[in-house]
Amino acid sequence: MFRTRKIRSALILVALSVLVSACGFDSGGSGGGSESDFESTSVEFLVHTGPGGGSDIFARDLIEIMRQEEVISENWPVRNEEAGEGAGAMSYLAGQGDATDTISAMTTTWLTTPLTIEGAEITIDELTPIAGLIVEPEVMAVAADSPYKSLSDFVDAAKEAPGELVQAGGSTTEVGALNGASIAAEAGTDWQFLSFEEVGQRIAALLNGDADMMFGSASDFAAQVDAGKLKIIAAISPEPSPIFPDAPTAADEGFETTLVPQVRGIMGPPDIPEEALEYYQGVFERALETDGWKEYAERNGLVTELRLGDKWGDFLSQQNEVVKEALKGADL
Amino acid sequence: MTEALQGLADGFAAAISPTNLFWAFFGVVAGTLVGVLPGLGTPATIAILPPLSVNLPPAAGLIMMAGIYYGSKYGGSTTSILLNIPGEDASVVTALDGYQMAKEGRAGQALGIAAIGSFIAGTIGLLGLTFFAPVVADLAIVFGPPEYAGLMILGLSLIILLAGTSKLKALIAGVFGFLLSTVGLDLFTGAVRFTFGRIELANGVEFVALSIGLFAIGEVMINSEEQSGHQLFRVPRKMRELFPTKQDMKQSSWAIGQGSIVGFFIGALPGAGSTVASFISYTLAKRFSKHPERFGKGAIEGVAAPEAANNSATAGAFIPLLTLGIPGSASTAIMLGALFLYGLQPGPLFFTENPDVVWPIIASMYIGNVLLVMLNLPLVPVFASILRIPYYILSPGIIVISIVGVFSINSSMFDVWLLVLFGLLGYVMRKTGFPAAPLVLAFVLGPLFEQAVRRSLVLSQGDLSIFVTRPWAVVFLVCTALLTLGPTVTGVIKHKGPPETPEPSEEKEGEQSVDAPESKTEASISGKRQGRV
Amino acid sequence: MRKVDIVSGAVFVIFGAVTLIQSLQLSFFAEGVPGPGFFPGLLAGALMVTGALLVVTRVAKPEGAFEDFAWPTAWQARRSLGLWIAALGSVLLIGIVGFLLAMFVLVGVLLFVIEGRRSLSAVATVIITPLLAYGLFGVLLQVRLPLGLFGD
Incomplete structure (x- = not known):
């Protein structure tokens, strides 16, 4: 009798601990659901690049700003899941079930990867959209002594010599590559795409003349433009870049193709509880209103476009269609 | 020149302020720790620090990050030498001879020369950074895909030099390592290669799991076959015997000089890095050694050259970061991010517009180097005495640290499985006489070579002449031909010059059983290799 | 060591062959330049050739020309x-x-x-x-x- 009771209480204990662990709560203090509890939790902030990668730096900067502006009180450790261009991070996040202490930064890569990489099975639909934060207008850079003064100049030259001009960039499915391919397709011509892992190598290729042009974020080029080594001749986005407002957009130049924007936002696990979702949305809403953020966005040429919950989800599915079209056009 | 001197002087004035000095010290201590512990890489450590540096002025924050960066290269050699666990990517080569030295009871000398070599090379690299940054930056820009391809051919062709008794087996190990490096997503097309549907393999085989498996786990398995009741290695009791002698210094001087220069230039190239620098410097040291046969068996130059190279490479890596605003590695990318966060924009105008930030950072690195050598030399006897611990106690520790170290990189159990698998491979390779060094060398250089070749051919639209029409590419191809095909320069020197270095001890002589009947076949094979590449 | 070399050479030949077959699924050339399968294919071939060379050179020589292989007890x-x-x-x-x-x-x-x-x-x-x-x-x-x- 005594023994069975002991066994039973042990079993209950085991069951309880399994339950608690299944809920994904990390340490003892985070078991509740109210806002003040979330606040004291150290949130695992997932990114899909290694330390020093674009998403990694953005995430760490964002956390830094939120702490300085006292939007959050705890440091949020960043977790790098760099496998497979976002595929690793997406499947990690999908595996978090209804956890409340893991969220992830996402970029347009999260839309292209499931469509292009074999074995990347998780799509954005399986995750919970929390908030869309920014759109990074891409710009077109050429060497300062380049003969091309505008996007049309370059495209015309490409028409003269199809397949000979070179665009520098990252992987063949990154935003710049997709937009390059759609513009080329619209103009009925073609140019080479030269992949480099590091942004530094891409800019070096532009500086030494190996590559003729590159699409990238304004902040990548700013220092070289100031020094007179590069010039920005177009904005590869619907809106002009805040840093280079004089560069005409592709539409200004008469190109009608729908461009894929470089977006950054936040995703949560598939079954994140409603309270947690609201808590995070509140955090990012407040973060984007702080002076620290505004200053940061201005300096880096980012356009703040806050979208919460379903609005963000709808935007993503709409962008997913754009990406699909672009991939079809790029023959990938 | 005078401008640089003036800047440096101002920089020193700022760098010796108590705050900056403290953060430099903090950075190098943290860096040493991260370097000593295997796993958790330098970039990851630098990345978690900005929260600490928020309220610091930009110079102090960067001084700390830079301290971690070059401090970790100092620390990385420690576990490589003592336990055959590469503490850091760039220290893999150091294990080749460093660990053999430790086995001979010369751990102190190996650790000592690593610290001294790192200090000298770090300082030479800093002098280069101070006075020649703009020139080197221009050179780094000129380096396009065909030039990288040439440099990598040079590196890969030296694989043959890493052979033990059989060149053919070294070649097989090299080809296997190269093949292993092709696993994962192809950057150019997005195709997945040999991942067997595992997303964990999409970024390729984790280098740390490979190197620690082959080196550390394989070695523990080999050692476990002997009775391990007592300490495996002799550690001298006398303090004097724990430090490099004058003779050791003399013997290493060329290797340190060569490593400093090679490391500096390779470090300055975006996308090459200190691991590549250490490999190339090691093979060059062996190529030009009067006693190449001692390499891999405890040659002190084999520790001095790669350690020098990976430290001057860190100084070199600051050149594209500070003068061009283009980071060449993950660590420098994080530092660039930190500068952005401070509202600073490194680039061609950085030195003239922000001298108050640039020069204190550079000056602090001179100071940091002095701090590191002062910190590391007294630790040599302490670390060396770790080997006094009986091996049966040490070996479980090596396995546990290897497991947790590999796990810490990507928080991935998959990598730990790889570690165990490569441990067995390392053991079998040792048993069957296949050297591990060519495998890891090809694994590191292979992907850079493949990418460079494919990029070059994209540029030339498939025309192979691109490799022989660009001057630097030609220079590397000629060097490759001279180094591999030409009559051994060292052979000539050996006959002419008097033998400066003492002959290896009798004990070592006994180990060098070269199977003579083989040599003829091997020569013809190395010729074939040349044709293929 | 002779027998061990012959066996390990053969293992590499087989491994190379399997890898070569695998890499045939990847395109060797893409748009006139080496594709994702180019290097893996070439390397797998090289592994087969070098593995075979190891077998051949060892078979051609008498057992005495090599040190003994130390089997673990x-x-x-x-x-x-x-x-x-x-x-x-x-x-x-x-x-x-x-x-x-x-x-x-x-x-x-x-x-x-x-x-x-x-x-x-x-x-x-x-x-x-x-x-x-x-x-x-x-x-x-x-x-x-x-x-x-x-x-x-």
């Missing part, structure tokens, strides 16, 4: 392979009972079973080694070590 194999199996088992255990417990088991097996130690210092090692690793990585470097099914 039964005692040695028990120790080296036992150590490996213990490591393998402990990695399996990490997923179930977490890092710390699995490492206690690993060090315990290595010292008590494989080494056959019974001393106080062995017991101390079993306790201290995993804790030291945990302290360095889990506490100092703040690595989130796996806690296993019963952890959290």
Whole structure:
């Protein structure tokens, strides 16, 4: 009798601990659901690049700003899941079930990867959209002594010599590559795409003349433009870049193709509880209103476009269609 | 020149302020720790620090990050030498001879020369950074895909030099390592290669799991076959015997000089890095050694050259970061991010517009180097005495640290499985006489070579002449031909010059059983290799 | 060593062949330049050629031309392979009972079973080694070590 009771209480204990662990709560203090509890939790902030990668730096900067502006009180450790261009991070996040202490930064890569990489099975639909934060207008850079003064100049030259001009960039499915391919397709011509892992190598290729042009974020080029080594001749986005407002957009130049924007936002696990979702949305809403953020966005040429919950989800599915079209056009 | 001197002087004035000095010290201590512990890489450590540096002025924050960066290269050699666990990517080569030295009871000398070599090379690299940054930056820009391809051919062709008794087996190990490096997503097309549907393999085989498996786990398995009741290695009791002698210094001087220069230039190239620098410097040291046969068996130059190279490479890596605003590695990318966060924009105008930030950072690195050598030399006897611990106690520790170290990189159990698998491979390779060094060398250089070749051919639209029409590419191809095909320069020197270095001890002589009947076949094979590449 | 070389050469030939077949699924050339399958295919071929060369050169020569291959004795194999199996088992255990417990088991097996130690210092090692690793990585470097099914 005594023994069975002991066994039973042990079993209950085991069951309880399994339950608690299944809920994904990390340490003892985070078991509740109210806002003040979330606040004291150290949130695992997932990114899909290694330390020093674009998403990694953005995430760490964002956390830094939120702490300085006292939007959050705890440091949020960043977790790098760099496998497979976002595929690793997406499947990690999908595996978090209804956890409340893991969220992830996402970029347009999260839309292209499931469509292009074999074995990347998780799509954005399986995750919970929390908030869309920014759109990074891409710009077109050429060497300062380049003969091309505008996007049309370059495209015309490409028409003269199809397949000979070179665009520098990252992987063949990154935003710049997709937009390059759609513009080329619209103009009925073609140019080479030269992949480099590091942004530094891409800019070096532009500086030494190996590559003729590159699409990238304004902040990548700013220092070289100031020094007179590069010039920005177009904005590869619907809106002009805040840093280079004089560069005409592709539409200004008469190109009608729908461009894929470089977006950054936040995703949560598939079954994140409603309270947690609201808590995070509140955090990012407040973060984007702080002076620290505004200053940061201005300096880096980012356009703040806050979208919460379903609005963000709808935007993503709409962008997913754009990406699909672009991939079809790029023959990938 | 005078401008640089003036800047440096101002920089020193700022760098010796108590705050900056403290953060430099903090950075190098943290860096040493991260370097000593295997796993958790330098970039990851630098990345978690900005929260600490928020309220610091930009110079102090960067001084700390830079301290971690070059401090970790100092620390990385420690576990490589003592336990055959590469503490850091760039220290893999150091294990080749460093660990053999430790086995001979010369751990102190190996650790000592690593610290001294790192200090000298770090300082030479800093002098280069101070006075020649703009020139080197221009050179780094000129380096396009065909030039990288040439440099990598040079590196890969030296694989043959890493052979033990059989060149053919070294070649097989090299080809296997190269093949292993092709696993994962192809950057150019997005195709997945040999991942067997595992997303964990999409970024390729984790280098740390490979190197620690082959080196550390394989070695523990080999050692476990002997009775391990007592300490495996002799550690001298006398303090004097724990430090490099004058003779050791003399013997290493060329290797340190060569490593400093090679490391500096390779470090300055975006996308090459200190691991590549250490490999190339090691093979060059062996190529030009009067006693190449001692390499891999405890040659002190084999520790001095790669350690020098990976430290001057860190100084070199600051050149594209500070003068061009283009980071060449993950660590420098994080530092660039930190500068952005401070509202600073490194680039061609950085030195003239922000001298108050640039020069204190550079000056602090001179100071940091002095701090590191002062910190590391007294630790040599302490670390060396770790080997006094009986091996049966040490070996479980090596396995546990290897497991947790590999796990810490990507928080991935998959990598730990790889570690165990490569441990067995390392053991079998040792048993069957296949050297591990060519495998890891090809694994590191292979992907850079493949990418460079494919990029070059994209540029030339498939025309192979691109490799022989660009001057630097030609220079590397000629060097490759001279180094591999030409009559051994060292052979000539050996006959002419008097033998400066003492002959290896009798004990070592006994180990060098070269199977003579083989040599003829091997020569013809190395010729074939040349044709293929 | 001769026989061992012949066998290992043959293993590389087979491995190369399998890899070559695998890499045929990747395109060798894409738009006139080397594609994703170019290097893997070439390297797999090179592995077959060099492996075959190893077999041929060894077959052509008498046994006496090589040093003897040192097969591990039964005692040695028990120790080296036992150590490996213990490591393998402990990695399996990490997923179930977490890092710390699995490492206690690993060090315990290595010292008590494989080494056959019974001393106080062995017991101390079993306790201290995993804790030291945990302290360095889990506490100092703040690595989130796996806690296993019963952890959290």
